Amino acid sequence: MPDQVGHDGKHMTLEEKKQAVIEEFSMYDEWLDKYEYLIELGKALEAYPEEEKTEDKLIKGCQSRVWLDYELKDGKLFFRADSDAIITKGIISLLLSVYSGRTPEEIAADDFGFVDAIGLRENLSPTRANGLVSMIETIKSAAREMADQARHDDNGEMADQVGHDDSVIPGSTRNPEDGVLTAEDVAALQPLYADVILALKQVYDPEIPVNIYDLGLIYELNIDKERKVSILMTFTAPNCPMADEVMHEVEESVKRVPGVTGCHIELTFEPVWDRSMLSEEARVDLGLDYEEDDYGKLND
Amino acid sequence: MKPEEIRSQFPALGQTVYGKPLVYLDNAATAQRPWAVLDKERQLASTVNGNIHRAVHKLAVDATEEYEKTRDAVRDFLNAGSREEIVFTSGTTMSINLVASCFGEAFIGEGDEVIVSVAEHHSNIVPWQLLCQRKKATLKVLDVDEFGGLQVDTLEKLISQRTKIVAISHISNVLGLVNPVSEIIQIAHAHDIPVLVDGAQGSIHEKVDVKAMDCDFYAFSGHKVYGATGTGVLYGKKKWLDAMPPYMGGGEMIETVRFSRTTFAPVPGKFEAGTQNFNAVPTLQEALQLARRFQEDVEVAQNEYAITQFLLDTLTADSRIHLVGVPRGTQVKVPLFSFTVEGAHHEDIALILDKMGIAVRSGQMCAEPLMDRFGVTGMLRVSFAPYNTMEEAEYFVKCLNKAIAMLV
Numbered sequence: 001m002p003d004q005v006g007h008d009g010k011h012m013t014l015e016e017k018k019q020a021v022i023e024e025f026s027m028y029d030e031w032l033d034k035y036e037y038l039i040e041l042g043k044a045l046e047a048y049p050e051e052e053k054t055e056d057k058l059i060k061g062c063q064s065r066v067w068l069d070y071e072l073k074d075g076k077l078f079f080r081a082d083s084d085a086i087i088t089k090g091i092i093s094l095l096l097s098v099y100s101g102r103t104p105e106e107i108a109a110d111d112f113g114f115v116d117a118i119g120l121r122e123n124l125s126p127t128r129a130n131g132l133v134s135m136i137e138t139i140k141s142a143a144r145e146m147a148d149q150a151r152h153d154d155n156g157e158m159a160d161q162v163g164h165d166d167s168v169i170p171g172s173t174r175n176p177e178d179g180v181l182t183a184e185d186v187a188a189l190q191p192l193y194a195d196v197i198l199a200l201k202q203v204y205d206p207e208i209p210v211n212i213y214d215l216g217l218i219y220e221l222n223i224d225k226e227r228k229v230s231i232l233m234t235f236t237a238p239n240c241p242m243a244d245e246v247m248h249e250v251e252e253s254v255k256r257v258p259g260v261t262g263c264h265i266e267l268t269f270e271p272v273w274d275r276s277m278l279s280e281e282a283r284v285d286l287g288l289d290y291e292e293d294d295y296g297k298l299n300d
Numbered sequence: 301m302k303p304e305e306i307r308s309q310f311p312a313l314g315q316t317v318y319g320k321p322l323v324y325l326d327n328a329a330t331a332q333r334p335w336a337v338l339d340k341e342r343q344l345a346s347t348v349n350g351n352i353h354r355a356v357h358k359l360a361v362d363a364t365e366e367y368e369k370t371r372d373a374v375r376d377f378l379n380a381g382s383r384e385e386i387v388f389t390s391g392t393t394m395s396i397n398l399v400a401s402c403f404g405e406a407f408i409g410e411g412d413e414v415i416v417s418v419a420e421h422h423s424n425i426v427p428w429q430l431l432c433q434r435k436k437a438t439l440k441v442l443d444v445d446e447f448g449g450l451q452v453d454t455l456e457k458l459i460s461q462r463t464k465i466v467a468i469s470h471i472s473n474v475l476g477l478v479n480p481v482s483e484i485i486q487i488a489h490a491h492d493i494p495v496l497v498d499g500a501q502g503s504i505h506e507k508v509d510v511k512a513m514d515c516d517f518y519a520f521s522g523h524k525v526y527g528a529t530g531t532g533v534l535y536g537k538k539k540w541l542d543a544m545p546p547y548m549g550g551g552e553m554i555e556t557v558r559f560s561r562t563t564f565a566p567v568p569g570k571f572e573a574g575t576q577n578f579n580a581v582p583t584l585q586e587a588l589q590l591a592r593r594f595q596e597d598v599e600v601a602q603n604e605y606a607i608t609q610f611l612l613d614t615l616t617a618d619s620r621i622h623l624v625g626v627p628r629g630t631q632v633k634v635p636l637f638s639f640t641v642e643g644a645h646h647e648d649i650a651l652i653l654d655k656m657g658i659a660v661r662s663g664q665m666c667a668e669p670l671m672d673r674f675g676v677t678g679m680l681r682v683s684f685a686p687y688n689t690m691e692e693a694e695y696f697v698k699c700l701n702k703a704i705a706m707l708v
Contacts, residue, residue, distance in 0.1 A: 031318060031655040032706075039648075039706060063647040063663045063678060084677065085645035086707055087652075 014106050017098050018114040025118040034119075038090030045093040048082035056191075059134045064088045066135050070142050075150075077104050077143055081135065091120060092135065099139060104150060107143035111280060112136055141194060149186050189223050192259050196221065196229055199253045206242040210286060212250065216277025219268065228262040229254050234273045243267070301597050306687040309334040313687060320657025323692045328473050328501060328636050328683035329661055330523045336586040341528050345579045352578045353552050353569075366582040371568075377588040378518060378535050379509040385541065387568040388581050391532035392500040393423040395519030396467070398534055398571060399496055400427035402544035403465060403517075410436040413462045417442040417450055417479075418673050419472040422666040424498040428467060442468070444673065448475040448625040455487050463488075466495045470502025470518075474667045474681065475625030476636030478506060485514050494540065500524060504685075505634040507595050510535050527587030528580035534571070541567040550574040600686045607684055607693045608635045614697050615639055620704065624674055635684035638665065644707040646680040652703040658696055 012020065028034045048067060057067045064085030071078055079100040083089040098114070099107050115136065200213040200221075212218060212233070220232035231250065235243055247265050254263040278286070307313050312332045315322050324332060344366060350359030352367045367388075374386045389395045408414070414428045418441050425439075432439045440458050443451050455466075466488045471478050481502075485495045494516035499508060503520035510518050517540070522531030536544075546553055546564050550573035555563040564570045594600050612633065615623045620642045627633040641649060650662035661681040664671050671678060682696060 032652065035652055035655070036706060063650075064645060065677065085647045087648045 014098070014102055014110065018117075021094060021098060022114055022117050035087055038087050038094070040090070041093040042083075042086040042089035042091075045082070045089055045096075046080070048080055053082065059138060066092065068135055068138055070139075072104070072146055075103055076101050077107060077146060079139065095136070095139070099143075104143040104146035107139065108147040112140070113280065116280075116284075137197075138194065141197070142190065145186055145190060145193070185225060189227075192223055192227065192257070193221070195257045196223065196254055196260065199257045200231075200250065202253050203246065203249050205236065206240075206246065208236070208286070210278075210282045212246070214279040214282035216279060216282070217273065223260075226261055227259055228264065229260055230264045230266070232266050232268055234268055236273050238269050238272075301593070301599055301686070303603055303687050303689045306594075306600075307689075309336070310687055311335060311338070317657050317659075318655050320655075323658040323688075323695060325682040325684060325688065325692070325696060326659045326661050327504075327685040327688075328524070328681065330529070331504070331526050331685055332687070333523075333526055333528070333583075334586070334590060336590065337527055337583040340583045340586050341579055344582060349579065351575055353576075363578050367576065367578050370582045370584050373585045373588055374533055374535075377508070377592060378533075379511050380535050381511060382538065384567050385535055385538050387534040387536065387541070387571045388576060389519075389532040389534050389571075390530050390577065391521040391523070392421075392498060392519045393427075393521075393532075395517075395532055395534035396424055396496065396498060397427045398547045399467075399517050399519070399536070399544075400431045402547050402571075403494075403540065404431040404435060404437075406544050408435050408437050408464045411462055412437040412464045413440050413460060414438070415440045415442060415455070415458055415463060415466045415468075417444065417468055417472075419444050419448070419450065419475055419667065419670050420467070420469055421473050421498065421500065422668070423500075424467050424469060424496075425669065437464075438462075441669075444475070444670075447628055448472070448477060449628060449631060450477075450479050450484075452480055452483055452487070455484060459488070459491050459493065463491065463493050466493055467498065468495065469498040469500070470508075471505060471634055471636075472625070472667070472670070473501050473636075474638045474665050474670055474679065476501075476634045476638070476683070477625050477627060478502070478632040478634065481515065482513055489514065494537075501634070501636070504591065505595075507592070516540055522580070522584050522587060525584075525587050525591040528577075528583040530577050531580050531584055533584075536567075538567065541571070546570050546573065548573040594686045597686075603690065604635050604684065604686065607688065607690055608633055610690065610693055611635070611637050611682075611697075620708070624679070635688075636681065637683075638679045638681040640674075640676050640679050641704055642708075644704055646678045648707050649680055649700070649703045652706060653696075653699055656699045656702075658699055660696075 024037075025034065028037060052069065053067045057069050059066045059068055064083050066081060066083045066088060068079065068081045070080070077100070079096050081092045081096060083092055095115075099110075197213060200218055201211045203212045204210070205212055205215050205217070208215060215236070217235060218231060218233050220230075222230045224230070231254070233247075233250070235246070240246075247267065251263050251265055254260060310332045313322060313324060344363070348359050348362040348366060350357060350361075350363045352360065352364040354360060371383045371386045371388070374380075375383045378386075380386060387395075387398070389398060408431060412435065414432060414437060416425055416428055416439060428439055431437065440463075442455055442458060445451055466484065468479060468481060468484055470481055481495075481497055488495045496517035496519065497513070497515045499518050499520040501524070502508060503525055508518065516537050518535040520533050522533070523529040553565050553570050553573040555565050612623075612626075615621050615637060616626065621639050622642070623637060623639040625633065625636075625638060640646065646662040650660050653660050661683070663678045665679065665681055684693070
């Protein structure tokens with residue numbers, strides 16, 4: 001695995017490392033050259049033991065299969081991954097070289113925008129249920145969860161403010177009667193969070209062709225030890241005539257997730273939803289350049 | 301017709317992707333559409349856009365006429381006995397779901413059996429699985445041999461007193477071999493078992509004659525035979541369609557509606573509930589006319605045969621490549637090739653070919669049971685249409701070799 005030590009021998013920060021990857025990629029004009037480079041990286045990726053390619057580590061995609069495992073060591077998240085497709089494996093190597101060995105907080109706060117910067121998302125997202133996209137999601141949610149857990153441990157209190165970057169910090173819990181989740185609990189609930197988020201992504205806003213999760217309508221998502229889901233959500237406008245129907249759809253969709261024992265939804269308009277809550281994916285889907293403030297039309 | 305002449309009728313073929321001329325070899329997924337079809341849909345949408353079968357005004361009457369004229373065109377295309385036997389659907393998937401649901405409702409009960417083959421598209425597996433779950437019936441599977449040929453000689457053994465229907469593809473979307481459907485139908489009919497033929501690929505490559513074939517149902521999609529997307533056909537023998545309950549309830553499929561009791565329109569109206577895809581369906585007139593011309597044209601047949609032979613020879617001669625669906629004896633192979641490459645993942649190859657301008661299919665091709673049968677997670681597929689040239693086939697082979705060299 002490429003390490004994070006720069007040529008001068010100093011440890012590169014996340015930003016520096018991302019910049020280095022973007023620069024490396026910009027040297028290749030042709031897609032085939034980019035692929036050659038990724039294939040090289042893929043072939044060089046540290047071996048992932050065959051016997052550890054278990055079903056629970058598998059992130060299923062339609063075409064290539066990706067296995068991903070992670071552990072927290074000395075406050076840093078280390079990832080290990082593999083794929084049966086070599087280009088995907090090269091991209092994995094790239095992702096791991098950037099993110100593995102960083103603190104969960106750093107990763108959770110990152111927008112993974114460099115994947116777009118090197119043109120990979122554009123190149124890969126059309127493939128249905130692509131294993132790579134799911135892998136990025138898994139890295140993100142693992143980091144968020146660990147970060148939240150760490151904050152939890154530090155403060156001895158629950159986090160109640162959710163970041164605006166990507167709507168939800170799984171694992172944040174508001175209900176004191178739930179008790180404090182142990183690290184084991186968090187780890188055990190991790191796959192369920194991913195499933196619930198997937199279920200939320202099946203529900204679409206009645207007016208904007210983006211799912212409610214990427215739209216940033218979900219302010220909080222908590223799963224307690226009894227595997228009851230509580231959701232704090234909002235709508236793009238307070239007088240949304242479809243609110244009841246959408247909330248019902250959310251409830252139905254979440255309840256259908258295997259393992260979920262119940263679902264409670266609370267509606268809030270504090271803070272009021274605005275365009276900054278759109279996820280990266282939603283911006284891409286809507287064809288918005290988030291440098292420009294032109295999402296006003298969404299609320300029309 | 302030479303491929304070069306044909307190409308000029310298909311605007312999408314003239315484009316470049318990533319700066320390379322497009323080589324479109326994913327025709328089994330969807331075919332490109334000719335101007336005649338594109339113009340027709342636009343013309344209908346911009347002129348005779350009235351809801352069919354309902355109103356008495358000019359637009360509605362003209363739209364209805366276009367729509368019903370299409371039913372005659374489809375009847376001709378399939379050589380069906382009557383226009384009442386032609387039901388318009390959204391595609392092959394809906395056609396098969398309709399039969400699984402409605403035939404199943406009327407004729408399949410607990411302990412009954414349905415036979416499909418291992419080489420079916422998910423669209424000809426899952427509807428039957430759902431039906432079997434609902435009715436506590438059993439799904440039985442006809443296997444293929446190591447070359448991909450259907451083991452028709454084992455069909456007799458699979459059939460029992462409880463077998464109610466056999467659902468089989470005319471041509472598998474992975475193997476590209478023309479199945480001996482007539483033989484299968486004869487065997488099934490000898491036991492009074494009806495047969496549904498999934499014609500999604502068959503309608504492209506074979507001159508279908510449902511009377512001669514004697515199938516009970518034949519399903520196909522418009523978009524694979526150069527028509528508009530969202531169009532499809534279910535042919536069903538009238539005796540079955542009459543005996544089946546409606547699929548969906550709604551407008552125009554009824555005769556009289558009372559809360560005490562509703563009676564249904566005669567076939568095919570009974571199965572066409574709600575507003576139909578009336579701007580798109582009439583494109584089948586142009587599309588099927590063209591498809592039939594292709595099927596009857598000598599030059600098209602020669603070009604197709606040359607490409608098929610070239611690829612069969614090239615792909616089977618390469619020891620790194622494992623081709624499934626290899627014709628044996630009198631089996632007919634259509635220009636559709638699925639294969640795996642030793643040491644190279646299908647997705648990697650497809651990504652590289654894409655950047656060389658070549659559109660191919662990779663993955664399970666909606667036929668996971670068949671992938672399992674051959675012990676692979678996916679394959680690469682190239683499928684040719686009459687507008688594809690021998691030069692494109694040669695360019696594909698060259699690029700495939702380059703991709704393999706990059707990967708292995």
